[in-house]
Amino acid sequence: MGTGRFNFDLIIALSLFLSLCLFPHTILAQLKQDYYAKTCPNVEKIVRTQVEKKFRQTFVTVPATIRLFFHDCFVQGCDASVIIQSDGNNKAEKDHPDNLSLAGDGFDTVVKAKQAVEQVCKNTVSCADILALATRDVIALSGGPSYSVELGRLDGLSSTASSVSGKLPQPTFNLNQLNSLF
Numbered sequence: 001m002g003t004g005r006f007n008f009d010l011i012i013a014l015s016l017f018l019s020l021c022l023f024p025h026t027i028l029a030q031l032k033q034d035y036y037a038k039t040c041p042n043v044e045k046i047v048r049t050q051v052e053k054k055f056r057q058t059f060v061t062v063p064a065t066i067r068l069f070f071h072d073c074f075v076q077g078c079d080a081s082v083i084i085q086s087d088g089n090n091k092a093e094k095d096h097p098d099n100l101s102l103a104g105d106g107f108d109t110v111v112k113a114k115q116a117v118e119q120v121c122k123n124t125v126s127c128a129d130i131l132a133l134a135t136r137d138v139i140a141l142s143g144g145p146s147y148s149v150e151l152g153r154l155d156g157l158s159s160t161a162s163s164v165s166g167k168l169p170q171p172t173f174n175l176n177q178l179n180s181l182f
Helices: 003-020 043-057 061-076 105-119 127-141 175-181
Strands: none
Touching: 003 127, 043 061, 043 105, 043 127, 061 127, 105 127
16 A cells, blocks of 8 residues: 555545544534534635645645644633643643644644735634634645535633543554544
């Protein structure tokens, strides 16, 4: 099996995983595809434009954004809490040892998309939704499938390094450990 085929299979597998992460809570969270239809109708186009710019700068944008979303969703749900900065009183998720290797390009992709959205739709679109859209877009840009993203996630207000422990798969996990985590 060639490296290209492996990468494509990995992207497909991650796409399916992310879809499962995004849609099981649809009824509970009342997510919907047209969530911003009236308040920010061009949000998907704005995010896609920024993701395309970042993608043209470096392909690292793809795995960095996917991994960022994965780490975010596994800890407290898909709430963008992994993006919150630590302060003097709190060590945030992003500073837990399991997250220190997250590539800056993933964070940068979301930050640039959020800045562009804020210019048009101030204080309207959550970082959590921008991260979900950006992840969908990097998957499509890298040759994976494009899929609809239901929107309406709320940004997490809490981010602690202690909340990460035991929530992310470790490189030493066997299949049973991985299955139980998923």
